[in-house]
Amino acid sequence: MLDKELRSMIGDVKDGRMDRRTFIQRLAAVGLTAPLANQLLSIGGVAMAQSPVPYPPTKRGGGGPLKLLWWQGPTLLNPHFATGTKDQDGSRLFYEPLASWDVEGNLNPILAAEIPSVANGGLAADGKSVTWKIKPGVKWHDGKPLTADDVVFTWEYASDPATAAVSISTYADMTVEKVADLTVRILFKNPTPFWANAFVGAYGCIIPKHLFADYKGSKSREAPTNLAPVGTGPYKFVEFKPGDLVRGQLNPDYHMPNRPYFDTIDMKGGGDAVSAARAVIQTGEFDFAWNMQVEDEVLLRLEKGGKGKTVYATGGDIEFIAINFTDPNAEVDGERSSMKTKHPILSDPNVRKALALLVDRESVKKAIYGRAGRTTANYLNGPEKFVSKNTSWEFSVEKASKLLEDAGWKVGADGIREKDGKKLKLLYQTSTNGPRQKTQAIVKQACQKAGIDVELKSVVASVFFSSDVANPDTYSKFYADIEEFQIPMTQPDPALHMRRYISANVATKENKWQGPNFPRYVNKEFDEAIAAAETETDLVKRAALYIKCNDLLWQDTVFIPVMHRLVVDASANALRPVISGWANRTDNIQDWYREA
Amino acid sequence: MSQYVLRRLLIAVPSLLAISLVLFVVLALAPGDPFSELATNPNVPPEVQAALRAKFGLDDPIYLRYLHWLNAMLHGDWGFSFVSRMNVDTLILQRLPATLYVIGSAQILALLIAIPVGVYAATKPYSLFDQIANTLAFVGFSLPTFFTGILFILIFSVTLDWLPFVYSTDIKATGIRWVLEMIRQAIMPVAVLGLFQAASMTRFVRSAMLDVIRLDYVTTARAKGLGQATVIVKHVMRNAMIPVVTLIALQMPAVFGGAIVTEQIFRIPGIGSLLISSILSNDTPVVMAVTFVFACLVVLFNLIADVLYGWLDPRISLR
Numbered sequence: 001m002l003d004k005e006l007r008s009m010i011g012d013v014k015d016g017r018m019d020r021r022t023f024i025q026r027l028a029a030v031g032l033t034a035p036l037a038n039q040l041l042s043i044g045g046v047a048m049a050q051s052p053v054p055y056p057p058t059k060r061g062g063g064g065p066l067k068l069l070w071w072q073g074p075t076l077l078n079p080h081f082a083t084g085t086k087d088q089d090g091s092r093l094f095y096e097p098l099a100s101w102d103v104e105g106n107l108n109p110i111l112a113a114e115i116p117s118v119a120n121g122g123l124a125a126d127g128k129s130v131t132w133k134i135k136p137g138v139k140w141h142d143g144k145p146l147t148a149d150d151v152v153f154t155w156e157y158a159s160d161p162a163t164a165a166v167s168i169s170t171y172a173d174m175t176v177e178k179v180a181d182l183t184v185r186i187l188f189k190n191p192t193p194f195w196a197n198a199f200v201g202a203y204g205c206i207i208p209k210h211l212f213a214d215y216k217g218s219k220s221r222e223a224p225t226n227l228a229p230v231g232t233g234p235y236k237f238v239e240f241k242p243g244d245l246v247r248g249q250l251n252p253d254y255h256m257p258n259r260p261y262f263d264t265i266d267m268k269g270g271g272d273a274v275s276a277a278r279a280v281i282q283t284g285e286f287d288f289a290w291n292m293q294v295e296d297e298v299l300l301r302l303e304k305g306g307k308g309k310t311v312y313a314t315g316g317d318i319e320f321i322a323i324n325f326t327d328p329n330a331e332v333d334g335e336r337s338s339m340k341t342k343h344p345i346l347s348d349p350n351v352r353k354a355l356a357l358l359v360d361r362e363s364v365k366k367a368i369y370g371r372a373g374r375t376t377a378n379y380l381n382g383p384e385k386f387v388s389k390n391t392s393w394e395f396s397v398e399k400a401s402k403l404l405e406d407a408g409w410k411v412g413a414d415g416i417r418e419k420d421g422k423k424l425k426l427l428y429q430t431s432t433n434g435p436r437q438k439t440q441a442i443v444k445q446a447c448q449k450a451g452i453d454v455e456l457k458s459v460v461a462s463v464f465f466s467s468d469v470a471n472p473d474t475y476s477k478f479y480a481d482i483e484e485f486q487i488p489m490t491q492p493d494p495a496l497h498m499r500r501y502i503s504a505n506v507a508t509k510e511n512k513w514q515g516p517n518f519p520r521y522v523n524k525e526f527d528e529a530i531a532a533a534e535t536e537t538d539l540v541k542r543a544a545l546y547i548k549c550n551d552l553l554w555q556d557t558v559f560i561p562v563m564h565r566l567v568v569d570a571s572a573n574a575l576r577p578v579i580s581g582w583a584n585r586t587d588n589i590q591d592w593y594r595e596a
Numbered sequence: 597m598s599q600y601v602l603r604r605l606l607i608a609v610p611s612l613l614a615i616s617l618v619l620f621v622v623l624a625l626a627p628g629d630p631f632s633e634l635a636t637n638p639n640v641p642p643e644v645q646a647a648l649r650a651k652f653g654l655d656d657p658i659y660l661r662y663l664h665w666l667n668a669m670l671h672g673d674w675g676f677s678f679v680s681r682m683n684v685d686t687l688i689l690q691r692l693p694a695t696l697y698v699i700g701s702a703q704i705l706a707l708l709i710a711i712p713v714g715v716y717a718a719t720k721p722y723s724l725f726d727q728i729a730n731t732l733a734f735v736g737f738s739l740p741t742f743f744t745g746i747l748f749i750l751i752f753s754v755t756l757d758w759l760p761f762v763y764s765t766d767i768k769a770t771g772i773r774w775v776l777e778m779i780r781q782a783i784m785p786v787a788v789l790g791l792f793q794a795a796s797m798t799r800f801v802r803s804a805m806l807d808v809i810r811l812d813y814v815t816t817a818r819a820k821g822l823g824q825a826t827v828i829v830k831h832v833m834r835n836a837m838i839p840v841v842t843l844i845a846l847q848m849p850a851v852f853g854g855a856i857v858t859e860q861i862f863r864i865p866g867i868g869s870l871l872i873s874s875i876l877s878n879d880t881p882v883v884m885a886v887t888f889v890f891a892c893l894v895v896l897f898n899l900i901a902d903v904l905y906g907w908l909d910p911r912i913s914l915r
Contacts, residue, residue, distance in 0.1 A: 065768075069762070072873075075677075075679045075680040075877070076679070076680050076681050076682075078681075081681060083679070161647060164644060164647045164648050165644070166644055168644050169644070221676075221681050226681060226682075227682055239766065241690050241691075241765060241865060242677075242679075242680040242682065242687060242690075243680070243865070243869070243870065243873050244690075244691075244765060244865035244869075245764075245765050245766065245865065247766065264768075266764075266766075268762065268764065268863065269863075270860070270863040270865065270869055270873070271762070271860060271861070271863040272860070275749070275761070275861070275863075278749075278754065278761075279761065279762050282754055283753050283754060283757065283760075283761070285753075285760055285761070285762050286762065462876060462877075462878060466878075514646075
């Protein structure tokens with residue numbers, strides 16, 4: 001697309017003929033979002049804007065206590081062992097990365113002196129190295145200075161397989177070297193267009209070498225610091241009770257001026273989402289509650305005359321129905337849904353297209369998600385620059401019926417369509433979860449009208465999402481015709497999100513069903529596009545490749561997107577939380593304050 | 597007596613072993629995986645999950661894992677939590693005070709209500725007091741705690757705004773303010789649990805009293821000219837308490853085991869909420885330790901109840 005035009009526009013920004021905002025607006029008009037636009041500018045040699053979050057407090061502290069309610073409390077406080085977002089959120093109060101993601105998906109320097117760009121020499125033109133400069137004068141909570149050694153050590157620690165860090169893949173395929181006391185360079189094996197993964201966000205938290213050096217590798221679980229973090233963050237660690245409470249107090253030596261605002265911070269865990277919403281919105285016992293997985297209707301009711309409100313942040317989390325391309329009922333070599341089979345019904349593209357026409361996304365939004373969802377035709381919903389404008393969706397029982405009719409699926413005596421003796425019967429599975437069962441009901445009803453018999457099945461979440469090889473009901477075994485769940489997008493880049501579905505990643509018995517391509521989708525064109533995108537350093541071409549991948553998934557109806565889900569939290573009316581849909585809730589905790 | 601206790605303790609060993617074996621096998625066969633949360637996270641490659649499983653010995657055969665666990669338990673090592681990556685005993689000890697305080701107070705409240713009300717109702721059966729006490733008792737144990745809990749929250753926290761409904765472990769106050777705050781935040785959970793227990797216990801005390809109060813020796817005691825209070829307290833109650841003691845003794849382990857539902861509603865960081873969150877995250881070492889401790893307590897309190905019988909009724913001899 002408009003390759004040349006874009007380059008001239010970047011030139012304009014560089015020379016000051018066009019301001020950043022106009023540039024971003026122009027790109028938005030053609031479907032590229034702000035985070036991409038910013039990365040484009042940084043590759044094009046324009047420094048990224050330092051995020052202009054308004055922060056009125058003029059002195060450090062004085063804000064009293066900040067009381068957070070996480071209905072699943074953190075269970076450990078080492079960011080590199082953090083199994084769930086709750087643990088990442090808790091660790092992030094004390095540890096910091098070089099940069100965080102701001103609300104728009106831009107990089108916001110935290111421990112870095114500046115964001116690397118081509119202009120400041122941070123980014124290599126070939127996309128194979130990044131040089132980070134560390135902010136001088138930063139101190140660990142125990143008074144020792146932060147240096148490049150700590151950053152290099154963090155890479156060594158996380159990338160050592162014996163440490164069994166969950167952040168290992170973030171630090172694989174790269175080496176990190178110390179350039180100077182406060183400068184490190186990351187060297188990538190391959191050109192890496194999305195360079196802002198290591199040392200950014202939750203898995204990017206830097207850990208102190210002087211406390212972890214003896215506990216690298218197989219001794220990692222014995223480190224006393226695992227339970228009593230010593231970081232560089234705005235709050236110093238006070239107390240931790242797994243699953244119940246994390247407490248911190250203001251760090252008087254914090255490296256950002258006038259921050260933090262609050263004198264103490266409490267993160268309480270336990271309970272359920274509804275009562276958490278109540279404690280913030282209705283009674284005001286807490287200032288902020290995380291992850292309001294509550295029906296919008298309930299939230300609206302609580303908000304009437306309440307002490308708080310719900311706050312939303314847009315990320316890329318997608319709730320979808322996935323199609324099984326293999327036959328879940330035939331067993332080949334002791335394996336169902338085997339790659340040696342083809343789905344008897346769903347291998348017909350017309351059936352898949354008809355199913356997509358039968359998912360009434362507008363009703364699902366109205367009845368279930370409300371303000372917390374957006375209807376979409378895309379699997380890839382962000383950042384804006386990667387969102388396809390070529391797709392569309394509609395709900396029409398008539399069109400679906402006609403499509404099936406034309407494809408030879410005729411209504412039988414029992415009202416169910418059939419073709420060549422095969423009945424149009426589908427097993428639709430998902431995890432046990434109120435909104436999902438409602439969605440199932442809505443879809444089933446529409447399918448019935450079109451002559452498709454849908455059998456519903458729900459599996460307890462702890463089984464459905466487990467990797468238990470012995471259990472037949474996991475999402476990755478996919479012993480059903482279609483299944484619904486959500487895949488979160490954990491960073492503002494589609495690389496990991498999209499590469500799941502290359503043919504090499506198919507879930508099979510051989511890889512113990514750990515391949516992330518659970519629909520068992522195979523398309524050479526898709527594989528090639530992903531391979532090309534992963535080494536493409538021209539950001540515009542790269543975005544175009546990912547858009548193409550999304551469009552392929554749409555054309556082949558691999559997924560029927562149900563809802564693009566927003567991040568929903570509850571906040572006291574006066575609190576000004578800074579929440580990015582692209583990062584952990586606490587990724588910008590240093591900027592939170594309360595309006596007087 | 598001491599011989600009796602010793603013998604009972606010895607008998608307890610094989611039964612506890614059997615219990616632990618059953619628990620372990622059931623937990624090992626149960627579906628789920630402590631690292632399942634990693635599965636949907638595209639950042640975490642499957643190899644990491646496999647490495648973690650290997651590290652925590654999850655890939656060993658069941659009998660080996662059981663023997664490891666048993667051996668460690670005998671050496672006082674309760675295991676290591678997969679999820680929190682800390683020792684299970686630390687985790688449990690952290691949760692114990694809140695459970696003891698809340699559930700213990702609830703039991704005391706229940707006894708303080710049940711015994712006087714039950715005794716008084718039995719002395720005047722079918723009187724107005726008895727009728728009212730009975731009706732309230734029926735209402736009390738027909739309403740589940742999750743319902744009364746939410747009802748209390750709606751009334752006392754949301755509408756009236758008198759009491760907090762999130763229990764906090766660390767109250768930032770000292771001296772008398774700290775004590776008052778601790779009492780204030782415990783009022784609702786203690787009332788919910790205590791009233792529920794009191795309801796069924798009242799019925800129990802009443803019927804136990806009624807059984808005894810009609811016996812001839814009570815009439816004899818009255819005939820001797822003893823006052824009503826002496827007859828009831830010294831002669832009737834002491835005998836009527838035998839079944840009540842059994843009931844209370846069997847409820848004592850619950851004081852340590854926590855109350856899963858109530859703890860969840862009021863966010864009390866007790867053993868019950870630890871158990872439920874460990875079950876949900878498939879943290880088997882914690883589930884195993886908590887349930888096993890629970891089993892030990894049941895065995896222990898049964899023994900205590902038996903010893904107490906001998907004290908309450910000298911006719912029962914322990915051999």
